[in-house]
Amino acid sequence: MPRTPRSSEGAVPKAALGLSGASALVIGTIIGTGVFALPSALAPYGPISLVAFGVVTLGALALAVTFGALSKRVPGSGGPYVYAREAFGEFAGFLNAWSYWITAWAGNAAIVVAWVGYVEVFVNTGHKTAISIGIALIGLWIPAAINLTGVRNMGAFQVFTTVLKFVPLLFMATIGLLFIDPHNFGSFNASGQSAMSAISAAAPIALFSYIGLEAASVVAGRVREPGRNVPRATVYGTLACAVIYILGTLAVFGTVSHGQLGVSSAPFTDAANNILGGTWAGDTVAVAAIVSGIGALNGWTMLCAEMPYAAARDGLFPGAFAKLRGENGVPVFGIVASTVLASLITVFSYTRFDDVFTKIVLLSVLTAVIPYLFSAAAQLYWLLVRGRESITGRRLARDITVSALAMAFSYWAIQGSGYQTVYYGLFVLLLGLPVYVWLKRGQGVYGEEPAPAPVPEGRAPETAAPPARRISRAAATTRTGGLRRNRLRNRD
Known part of the structure; x- marks a missing residue:
């Protein structure tokens, strides 16, 4: 395997995030600008969409518990990438790193476009495209x-924005519940479909x-005491978001009439205005949405660099992503490249079709x-194949159930994305194949044998030493990794 460039000649990432910082990162990346438009998106289905929300929340919590368990089993940054690599090999690890990297920077584009809509409550109310693009670029590069x-400054900013975004959302999820009028809910299943069909449609x-x-789990290498703090931050952060989402959406459903909610572009703003009167409360919610969006972008920008950094250190992403700069070990190339993309x-989304x-x-x-x-799947593999001797009884049954639920949830999410999205997603995923081939160029193949050496004159052919089996660096790395994985799987 070709030598991968490391951080400024040997620097390593600093573990600067504690439990609060890691939890704020989870909350900050989950709660962006989308939550402020969520009730309107669910309004066509009526209150039955809250049932779908509950089902989805169970799946999300199953994933959170699974990631917490995996972070103990395979420590270090990389999250889904390292789990897939350790369980299924380098190619699976690369595909996960490639797929997640696309998620991170493409998701930032989606977040910032929604974020601009809230900024333009106060500026560029005429929605001039050039100004909107300028605002969006500022939102990405800050x-x-x-x-x-x-990472220390990033973590501090994440905690700050998480607290600010949580205040109005927490208000709606608590005080807002006191102002619910049952008449605002409308029909329980407003879609006209069967109950199961409505739940399935609202779930995506x-x-x-x-x-x-x-x-x-993606930035576990930058978290202090990751074996303790990463699982807690993942579960605590997901639980906090679940409570805010469900109660906040319930409050909006009950304080804004069903007819008004279906056409609202800012449902939390309308709910705040209905509860407190006037428009100042709505403007406050708009400010909260701006803070929420910039906080989400802050967290996702870190993830844009951390996932490819972990893969690049293993030679499964271009080496430039593995270079760290400065005393804090900043993955400069990963941050800049992802933000440029x-x-x-x-810019493309603002200059092309509306549905982009x-x-x-x-x-x-x-x-x-x-x-x-x-x-x-990696967790199930370790439970049923590698670690079945070390975990028995109720704990094994519990872990298998949680992992199976997380897997079913993932399949459901893919199915709910729609045929066209799955088609384009598969195409983008397979674009990584040429990159993988390029990364593996020049590496020896395990088991490849050189041409037989000529037999010295006067020496019988049958006494010639057999050709040595050449083992590539990748294979040597795999063997070394195997020993390390054997130790890891015996931890549980």
Whole structure:
């Protein structure tokens, strides 16, 4: 395997995030701008969509528990990438890293386009395209600049924005419940479909809300005491978001009439205005949405660099992603490259068709669910194949059930993305094949044998020494990794 460039000649990432910082990262990447439009998106289905939300929440929590268990089994940054690589080999690891990287920077483009809509409540109310593009680029590069200063500053900013975004959402999920009027709910199943069909149709919309729950596992190498803090941050962060989502959506359903909710572009704003009167409350919610969006972009910008960094250190991503700069060990190339790509696709979305934004959202969700599926499969593989001797009884049954639920949830998410999205997602995923071939160029093949050496004159052919079996560096790395994995699987 070719030598992968490391951080500035041997520097390693600093573990600067504690439990609060890691939890804020999870919450901050899950809660972006989408939550502020979620009730309107679910309104056509009526309150039955809250049932779908509950089902999706169970699946998200199953994934959170699975990621927490995997982070103990395979420590270090990389999340879904390292889990797939350790369980199924290098190629599976590469596909997960490639898929998740697309999720990160394409998702940032989707977040910033929605974020601009809230900024334009106060500026560029005429929605001039050139100004909108300028605002979007500012929204992408401010988080990039923060990340370039180091993970400690990034973590502090993440905690700050998480607290600010949580205040109005928490208000709606608590005080807002006191102002619910049952007449606002309308028909329980407003879609006219069967109950199961309505739940299945509403579920994909709710699925969008939980992308990012794996954030702490992706940056585990930068978390202090990762074996303790990563699982807790993942579960705590997901639970906090679930409570806010369900109660907040319930409050909006009960404080805004069903007819008004179906046409609202800012349902939380309308709910706040109905509860407190006037428009100042709605403007406050708009500010919260702006803060929420910039916080989500801050967290996702870090993930844009951390996943390829982990893969590049193993030779499964271009080596430039593995270089760290400065005392804080900043993956400069990963941050800049991903932000440039997000900027390009953002400009494209503003200058092309109106439905480009929706397609970007669906594509980013699909490319995130693929690593989720592999991670759940990796956990099942360790439970049923590698680690079945070390885990028995109720604990084994519990872990298998949770992992199977996480896998079923992932399949459901893929199915709910739609045929066209799956088609484009598969195409984008397979674009990684030439990259993988290029990365593996020049490496020896395990088991390849050189041409037989000529037999010295006067020596019988049958006494000639057999040709030595040449083992590539990749194979040697695999053998070494095998010993390390044997030790890891015996931890549980």
